[in-house]
Amino acid sequence: xxxxxxxxxxxxxxxxxxxxxxxxxxxxxxxxxxxxxxxxxxxxxxxxxxxxxxxxxxxxxxxxxxxxxxxxxxxxxxxxxxxxxxxxxxxxxxxxxxxxxxxxxxxxxxxxxxxxxxxxxxxxxxxxxxxxxxxxxxxxxxxxxxxxxxxxxxxxxxxxxxxxxxxxxxxxxxxxxxxxxxxxxxxxxxxxxxxxxxxxxxxxxxxxxxxxxxxxxxxxxxxxxxxxxxxxxxxxxxxxxxxxxxxxxxxxxxxxxxxxxxxxxxxxxxxxxxxxxxxxxxxxxxxxxxxxxxxxxxxxxxxxxxxxxxxxxxxxxxxxxxxxxxxxxxxxxxxxxxxxxxxxxxxxxxxxxxxxxxxxxxxxxxxxxxxxxxxxxxxxxxxxxxxxxxxxxxxxxxxxxxxxxxxxxxx
Amino acid sequence: xxxxxxxxxxxxxxxxxxxxxxxxxxxxxxxxxxxxxxxxxxxxxxxxxxxxxxxxxxxxxxxxxxxxxxxxxxxxxxxxxxxxxxxxxxxxxxxxxxxxxxxxxxxxxxxxxxxxxxxxxxxxxxxxxxxxxxxxxxxxxxxxxxxxxxxxxxxxxxxxxxxxxxxxxxxxxxxxxxxxxxxxxxxxxxxxxxxxxxxxxxxxxxxxxxxxxxxxxxxxxxxxxxxxxxxxxxxxxxxxxxxxxxxxxxxxxxxxxxxxxxxxxxxxxxxxxxxxxxxxxxxxxxxxxxxxxxxxxxxxxxxxxxxxxxxxxxxxxxxxxxxxxxxxx
Numbered sequence: 001x002x003x004x005x006x007x008x009x010x011x012x013x014x015x016x017x018x019x020x021x022x023x024x025x026x027x028x029x030x031x032x033x034x035x036x037x038x039x040x041x042x043x044x045x046x047x048x049x050x051x052x053x054x055x056x057x058x059x060x061x062x063x064x065x066x067x068x069x070x071x072x073x074x075x076x077x078x079x080x081x082x083x084x085x086x087x088x089x090x091x092x093x094x095x096x097x098x099x100x101x102x103x104x105x106x107x108x109x110x111x112x113x114x115x116x117x118x119x120x121x122x123x124x125x126x127x128x129x130x131x132x133x134x135x136x137x138x139x140x141x142x143x144x145x146x147x148x149x150x151x152x153x154x155x156x157x158x159x160x161x162x163x164x165x166x167x168x169x170x171x172x173x174x175x176x177x178x179x180x181x182x183x184x185x186x187x188x189x190x191x192x193x194x195x196x197x198x199x200x201x202x203x204x205x206x207x208x209x210x211x212x213x214x215x216x217x218x219x220x221x222x223x224x225x226x227x228x229x230x231x232x233x234x235x236x237x238x239x240x241x242x243x244x245x246x247x248x249x250x251x252x253x254x255x256x257x258x259x260x261x262x263x264x265x266x267x268x269x270x271x272x273x274x275x276x277x278x279x280x281x282x283x284x285x286x287x288x289x290x291x292x293x294x295x296x297x298x299x300x301x302x303x304x305x306x307x308x309x310x311x312x313x314x315x316x317x318x319x320x321x322x323x324x325x326x327x328x329x330x331x332x333x334x335x336x337x338x339x340x341x342x343x344x345x346x347x348x349x350x351x352x353x354x355x356x357x358x359x360x361x362x363x364x365x366x367x368x369x370x371x372x373x374x375x376x377x378x379x380x381x382x383x384x385x386x387x388x389x390x391x392x393x394x395x396x397x398x399x400x401x402x403x404x405x406x407x408x409x410x411x
Numbered sequence: 412x413x414x415x416x417x418x419x420x421x422x423x424x425x426x427x428x429x430x431x432x433x434x435x436x437x438x439x440x441x442x443x444x445x446x447x448x449x450x451x452x453x454x455x456x457x458x459x460x461x462x463x464x465x466x467x468x469x470x471x472x473x474x475x476x477x478x479x480x481x482x483x484x485x486x487x488x489x490x491x492x493x494x495x496x497x498x499x500x501x502x503x504x505x506x507x508x509x510x511x512x513x514x515x516x517x518x519x520x521x522x523x524x525x526x527x528x529x530x531x532x533x534x535x536x537x538x539x540x541x542x543x544x545x546x547x548x549x550x551x552x553x554x555x556x557x558x559x560x561x562x563x564x565x566x567x568x569x570x571x572x573x574x575x576x577x578x579x580x581x582x583x584x585x586x587x588x589x590x591x592x593x594x595x596x597x598x599x600x601x602x603x604x605x606x607x608x609x610x611x612x613x614x615x616x617x618x619x620x621x622x623x624x625x626x627x628x629x630x631x632x633x634x635x636x637x638x639x640x641x642x643x644x645x646x647x648x649x650x651x652x653x654x655x656x657x658x659x660x661x662x663x664x665x666x667x668x669x670x671x672x673x674x675x676x677x678x679x680x681x682x683x684x685x686x687x688x689x690x691x692x693x694x695x696x697x698x699x700x701x702x703x704x705x706x707x708x709x710x711x712x713x714x715x716x717x718x719x720x721x722x723x724x725x726x727x728x729x730x731x732x733x734x735x736x737x738x739x740x
Contacts, residue, residue: 033540034535034540034641034642035540035640035642036640036642038540038541038542038640039541039542042540042541072540177713205712205713206712206713207713207716208716211646211716212716213637213638213646214436214440214636214637216432216436217433217436217677217678217681217682217715218681220428220429220432220433220436220561220681220682221429221681221682221712223428223429223432223560223561224425224426224428224429224682226425237542237638241638248554248562248564248567249432249561249562249563249564250554250557250560250561250562251561
């Protein structure tokens with residue numbers, strides 16, 4: 001009798017769980033929530049939760065509530081796979097990740113193999129920030145979609161801008177020692193050699209990812225090299241602490257970066273007193289004057305007290321909803337088919353396309369500098385009083401690069 | 412001619428600047444390491460237990476310092492936080508370690524190991540997993556002096572000063588006071604000290620408390636300069652053990668030399684761009700660019716963070732008792 005009661009209780013529990021599962025679309029957020037990447041991982045999570053709330057306020061995706069499931073991967077590829085498996089066991093069929101191409105490579109591989117072995121239970125991987133070009137080239141996958149311009153696209157845009165800056169004579173490269181940092185430095189060297197062979201590259205540094213807390217020795221080396229410009233792909237804590245060390249020692253150079261706007265970056269730039277000397281290539285900044293974006297920015301800041309560093313996350317969530325509407329289903333295969341080739345009005349204005357061949361999203365890009373604001377720049381960052389100002393805009397068509405992807409599609 | 416000599420002297424100035432700044436940074440890091448390693452060494456010498464939770468007390472010092480500085484300011488925090496952490500350490504010894512002692516050294520080791528995990532989780536529960544905003548006090552937020560063209564922050568000079576004052580105080584306490592003499596004796600002959608009628612238990616408690624307070628002070632002063640986050644202990648813990656093993660378990664002068672050595676090696680290694688490829692150049696073997704490409708092309712700067720561990724391996728191979736070791740491990 002007791003066993004029967006327990007059995008019925010379990011059955012009821014299982015049934016109720018399944019019933020709830022039908023009404024929610026769960027998105028697993030696999031990114032660092034502790035350790036060196038926590039500062040940016042937490043901001044990313046809250047951004048996605050804000051976007052999920054935005055979708056739910058409009059009725060969710062096809063009437064289903066959107067739920068973000070946080071999964072701490074400690075910026076570690078092995079841990080990420082454990083979390084991905086945990087997510088799948090909890091009924092998650094969409095995972096999103098961005099902090100670390102090392103993790104992205106492992107996840108993309110895992111998802112591809114899992115989908116191969118489990119037809120009918122496919123999982124999609126939405127990559128919002130891991131930009132090693134290989135993920136949409138040699139290691140592309142039908143199940144992986146990337147919303148951030150890859151490292152080669154960004155470096156192409158940056159070097160095109162730097163071509164027209166005659167004051168750059170000595171350039172120092174400093175990057176994180178992993179696949180992404182490696183792609184930044186090799187692309188920088190190749191592209192600069194072609195466009196500005198007169199620039200001397202006086203330093204080429206690689207340091208461990210998210211482990212260094214005191215960059216003073218590295219800044220001393222930059223000083224000693226006599227560089228007037230530094231190009232770095234550093235993100236998160238690695239960028240913030242690098243600029244903090246530069247502030248401490250009074251290093252005055254120009255910085256061309258990918259992720260200067262991440263948590264802690266603007267504060268460090270202001271501390272270093274580098275007025276409009278730090279440049280960033282990104283798919284959007286708060287001061288572009290787009291009314292819809294301005295409203296979103298104000299709402300996000302009112303709720304969370306940080307600014308939108310991920311317009312790409314906005315595009316990802318909105319396009320996900322649009323693709324589900326188009327496919328009239330939240331089944332991953334149907335959503336993936338609807339997503340590829342999709343054209344979309346991006347967050348900061350203009351149109352972007354999810355290229356079918358490699359699942360790389362192409363959108364207008366902006367080069368911006370950080371410094372004192374005028375009336376045209378209403379938003380400041382991290383309460384420093386300084387804000388982003390557009391220095392150049394690159395149209396989506398000009399950002400396209402060829403791909404070597406040979407995608408295997410499910411039949 | 413004067414143009415060329417000006418260029419040469421400018422080149423030398425740049426190198427000198429790099430050497431001076433690297434020495435300052437290296438010595439600073441070394442002294443910080445010694446603040447922690449000294450406590451660890453003394454605890455090991457007296458109690459025979461390698462305190463795995465020592466770096467956790469460093470982290471506690473940083474977080475207590477942060478919280479207290481939020482409430483009453485940095486300067487009171489500098490005094491209160493280490494005392495608090497030291498009291499906690501003494502309590503750990505009295506109510507934890509002493510009970511476990513009768514089960515042997517391995518049990519004590521496991522106890523401190525578990526303690527390290529527990530402290531990390533408690534810190535995460537109270538303060539979260541993200542870095543906390545522990546700021547340099549405005550009084551010290553300026554540049555102390557300028558060498559050629561590099562500013563050296565005043566806060567780093569303050570860190571150096573505080574560490575030196577603490578060591579001077581400790582040295583005086585050890586050599587000149589009665590309790591210092593007893594502690595020195597207990598360092599090498601704990602049983603004899605017990606036979607002579609001194610309260611060895613109380614001395615142990617004191618030593619554990621002071622050792623952890625030292626680690627906590629290192630945490631309070633390093634917190635604003637380095638990142639104050641719940642992974643602090645895990646980041647610095649391994650280097651601490653390298654220091655005590657390289658210096659020799661149980662030797663304070665050895666720990667001092669090892670700390671400075673590791674601090675300087677790690678800092679100077681970053682400035683060096685040498686690699687096997689650079690050294691051999693055209694004399695590299697044929698497969699250097701293919702099979703050995705990773706090893707051949709890696710620069711000293713790239714492996715700077717693991718240099719301490721390379722040193723550890725070398726010491727364990729050639730001189731396992733450490734540089735000035737007095738005890739067998």
